[in-house]
Amino acid sequence: MKILVVAEMQLGKLKPSNRATIRMAQDLAAQDGGSFSMVLIGHQLGDAVGELNKYGADTLYVIDAPPFEHYLADTLADAICKLVKAQGFDRVLGGEATTARDYFPRLAGALDAGMCRGVCALTQIDGATCYQRPVFSGMALRTERIHTPIHLITVDPTAIGEPKEGGAGEVVAFDASPQDNANVKFVELQRAASERPDLTVADRVIGAGRGIKSADYLDTIGKLADKLGAAVGATRAVVDAGWLPNEFQVGQTGKAIAPKLYIAIGISGAVQHAAGIRGAKTIVAINKDAEAPIFKIADVGLVADLFDAVPQMIENL
Amino acid sequence: MKILVTVKPVADPNTPPAAWIDSEKGKSGSVNYVANYFDLIAVEQAIRFKDMGVDDICVVSVTDESKMAQVRSAIAMGANRATLIDPEDRKLGAYQIAAAIAHVVKKEAPAFVLMGKQATDDDASQVGPILAGILGWPQATFVSQIEFNDDKSRVKVGRETDEGVEVLDVKLPAVITCDLRLNEPRYATLPNLIKSKKAPMERLKFSELGIEDSPRVTVEGYSLPEGRSGEAKMVADANELVATLKEMKLVD
Numbered sequence: 001m002k003i004l005v006v007a008e009m010q011l012g013k014l015k016p017s018n019r020a021t022i023r024m025a026q027d028l029a030a031q032d033g034g035s036f037s038m039v040l041i042g043h044q045l046g047d048a049v050g051e052l053n054k055y056g057a058d059t060l061y062v063i064d065a066p067p068f069e070h071y072l073a074d075t076l077a078d079a080i081c082k083l084v085k086a087q088g089f090d091r092v093l094g095g096e097a098t099t100a101r102d103y104f105p106r107l108a109g110a111l112d113a114g115m116c117r118g119v120c121a122l123t124q125i126d127g128a129t130c131y132q133r134p135v136f137s138g139m140a141l142r143t144e145r146i147h148t149p150i151h152l153i154t155v156d157p158t159a160i161g162e163p164k165e166g167g168a169g170e171v172v173a174f175d176a177s178p179q180d181n182a183n184v185k186f187v188e189l190q191r192a193a194s195e196r197p198d199l200t201v202a203d204r205v206i207g208a209g210r211g212i213k214s215a216d217y218l219d220t221i222g223k224l225a226d227k228l229g230a231a232v233g234a235t236r237a238v239v240d241a242g243w244l245p246n247e248f249q250v251g252q253t254g255k256a257i258a259p260k261l262y263i264a265i266g267i268s269g270a271v272q273h274a275a276g277i278r279g280a281k282t283i284v285a286i287n288k289d290a291e292a293p294i295f296k297i298a299d300v301g302l303v304a305d306l307f308d309a310v311p312q313m314i315e316n317l
Numbered sequence: 318m319k320i321l322v323t324v325k326p327v328a329d330p331n332t333p334p335a336a337w338i339d340s341e342k343g344k345s346g347s348v349n350y351v352a353n354y355f356d357l358i359a360v361e362q363a364i365r366f367k368d369m370g371v372d373d374i375c376v377v378s379v380t381d382e383s384k385m386a387q388v389r390s391a392i393a394m395g396a397n398r399a400t401l402i403d404p405e406d407r408k409l410g411a412y413q414i415a416a417a418i419a420h421v422v423k424k425e426a427p428a429f430v431l432m433g434k435q436a437t438d439d440d441a442s443q444v445g446p447i448l449a450g451i452l453g454w455p456q457a458t459f460v461s462q463i464e465f466n467d468d469k470s471r472v473k474v475g476r477e478t479d480e481g482v483e484v485l486d487v488k489l490p491a492v493i494t495c496d497l498r499l500n501e502p503r504y505a506t507l508p509n510l511i512k513s514k515k516a517p518m519e520r521l522k523f524s525e526l527g528i529e530d531s532p533r534v535t536v537e538g539y540s541l542p543e544g545r546s547g548e549a550k551m552v553a554d555a556n557e558l559v560a561t562l563k564e565m566k567l568v569d
Contacts, residue, residue, distance in 0.1 A: 010479075010480065011480060071483075072485075073446065073456055073458070074449075074455060074456065077450070097479050098458075098459060098476075098477070098478040098479045098480075099478070099479070101442050101458070101459075102446060102456070102458045102459070103446070104446075105411070105442070105443040105444075105445070105446035105447045105450070106446040106447065106449060106450040106456060107450070108411075108412065108443065108446075108447055108450070109412070109415070109446070109447040109448075109449070109450025109451050110450050113533070114410070114412070114532075114533030114534040115411070115443060115534065116534060117440075117441055117442060117443065118440075125537050130537050134440070134542070135438065135439050135440050136328075136330075136334055136337055136437075136438055136439075136440070137330065137437065137440070138542065139334035139337075139541075139542070140334045140337065140338055140539055140540070140541060140542070141539065141540045141541070141542050142439070142536055142538070142539050143536070143537040143538045143539070143540075144534050144535065144536055144537065145534065145535050145537050146533065146534050147531070147532070147533055147534070147535065148533045182488065183455040183487070183488040183491075184455045184457075184485055184486070184487050184488070185485065185486040185487075186483070186484075186485060187473065187484035187485060187486050188483075188484045189478075189480060189481050189482070189483050189484070190475070190481050190482040190483075190484065191480055191481030191482075192481065200479065204567075204568075228568060236497070239498075240497070240498065245481065245482070246461070246477045246482065246496075246498065247477075247478070247479060247480060247481050252437075252440070253434075253496070253497055255479065260567065261562070261567045261568070271330075278542065282565065282567055283545070284558070284562070285549065286558075295549050295551075296549075297544075297545045298549040299545070299549060299550065300549060300550050300551075300552060300558065300561055300562070300565075301549035301550070301551045301552070302551070302552050302553075302554070302555065302557075302558050303551070304554065304555065308555070309554070309555040309558070310555075312554070312555035312556065312559075313555045313558065313559055316555065316556055316559040317559060317568060
C-alpha cells in the first residue's frame with residue numbers, strides 16, 4: 001500500500017485539517033506496516049514545507065509553481081493525478097473541506113477510483129479496510145467499501161485526532177507541468193476580515209441563531225467572543241438573513257466544527273445545525289424556549305432571554 | 318440555448334434516521350420521497366435563465382418509475398422535457414450515475430449542466446465533479462451567484478467556500494453545482510403539474526449505456542451515531558452559567 005497525503009494551504013498558511021489527514025495516513029500505514037508520503041501544492045510555499053515535514057513521511061513532494069497560487073479544481077486534480085500515476089500511489093487522502101469536496105471527485109473521475117467523502121473512522125470487514133462516514137445530515141453513519149485499486153478518501157478533521165510527530169522525509173520537487181488554464185480563471189476571493197480565531201480550528205466558538213433577531217446584536221455576541229478568545233459561527237437562518245457571510249455557517253451545508261466549548265445562543269438546534277457541532281466537546285445552550293431541541297444535545301443549558309443573559313455573562317467573565 | 322438539469326428523488330430529510338436506514342436496506346416502510354432540494358435550486362436557476370435565451374430545459378434523472386412524481390414536480394416548475402435512466406434495480410454508485418448522466422450530456426450537447434451541490438440523503442457531493450472529470454469540462458461547485466458574459470461563452474460564478482465567496486470566470490460548457498443561496502425554488506402549480514404529464518419523456522435503461530455494471534464503492538452497513546450522553550445540566554441564570562463553566566475549567 002502506497003499512501004499519499006495531499007496537504008493544502010489556506011490563505012498562505014498550512015491548513016489545520018492537514019493534521020487529521022496525516023493522522024489517518026499514519027493509522028492506515030500502521031495497519032499494514034507501511035509508510036506514507038505527502039504532497040504540498042501551491043506557490044511560494046516558503047516555511048510551510050519545513051513545518052509540514054515533521055510527521056515521519058517517507059517523502060514530501062513539493063509542487064510549487066505560479067498556476068497553483070490560487071486554488072482551481074482542474075489544475076490541482078491534474079497535478080495530483082500526474083504524481084499518483086508517476087509514483088504508483090494507491091491511497092490518496094485529503095482533508096474534508098470545500099476544496100477537497102471540489103477536486104477529489106474530479107480526481108476520482110480521472111484516476112478511475114472509488115471515493116469516500118468525510119470519513120470519520122476506519123473499520124475492518126472480512127480483512128478489508130472500510131470507511132465510515134456520516135450521511136443523512138449526520139443523523140446516520142454509513143460504512144463504505146472501495147473496490148478499485150486506488151482509494152480516494154477525504155478525512156473529517158473533527159473526528160480524527162492529532163498526528164504523531166516523526167522524522168522529516170526527503171523533500172522532492174515534482175514538476176507537474178501545469179498548463180495555462182484558459183477554461184477557468186480565478187477572479188477574486190470575497191472574504192470578511194476578522195481578527196478572531198478561525199472557526200474550523202478555534203477551541204471556543206460562540207454560535208448565533210435566529211434568536212438574536214437582528215445583525216445589530218452581533219456586536220454583543222462579538223464582545224462575548226472576544227472575552228473568551230472565541231470564534232463566531234452562525235446557523236443557516238442567520239446567514240440566509242444576510243447578517244453574516246456564508247463562511248460563518250455551521251451545519252450540514254456549512255462547516256463541521258469540533259471546539260472544546262460551543263455556546264449556542266438563540267439557536268433552536270435543527271438537525272442540520274446539530275450535524276455541524278457533533279464533534280464539540282461541551283455544548284452550552286442559551287434559549288428562552290425550554291422545549292428547543294438544542295437542549296437535547298447540550299451539556300449545560302440555560303432557559304433565559306438571551307438579551308439578558310449574554311450581557312450578564314460578559315460582565316461576569 | 319439548451320440546459321440539462323439533474324434531479325434526484327431522495328427520502329424526505331425529516332424522515333427519522335432509523336426509518337431511512339431501513340428503507341436504504343430495502344425494507345419496506347413509510348418513507349416519503351421528495352426531489353432533492355439542491356436540485357430544485359438548479360431547476361429554478363435554469364428557469365430564470367429563460368429570458369437570457371434558454372429555451373430548452375431538459376431534466377435528467379437516474380431513477381425508477383416509482384419515484385416519477387418527484388421528477389414530475391421538478392418538470393412542472395417550468396422544464397420542457399425529461400430523460401430518465403432506469404437503474405433496473407441496481408444500487409448505483411456515484412461514478413456509475415455520473416457516467417449515465419455523461420451519456421445523456423454527450424447526446425444532447427447542452428450549453429451547460431446545472432446540478433445540486435449534493436443530495437440530502439447520502440451527502441456524497443461527488444456526481445457533479447466526477448461528471449466534469451468524465452466530460453473533461455470545467456467545473457464550478459457550490460455556486461451562489463451566476464451571470465453570463467456578453468456573448469454567453471462564459472459565466473462568472475461566486476462559489477461558497479470555507480474561505481469566503483470565490484469568484485471564478487468559467488468557460489462553457491461546464492458543470493455547475495448549486496448552493497443554497499443561489500435562489501429560492503418556486504412551487505409547481507397544480508395546472509403545471511397536470512401539464513407536466515404531457516412533457517416529452519425519454520426513457521433509457523442503465524444496462525443499455527455500456528457502463529461498468531458493479532459500483533466502485535459499496536455500502537456495507539449503517540449505524541446510528543452515539544447520542545450525546547446524559548441530560549443537560551440546567552442552570553438558573555447567567556451567573557450560575559459562568560460559575561459552572563469556570564468550575565468545568567472551560568473558561569478562565
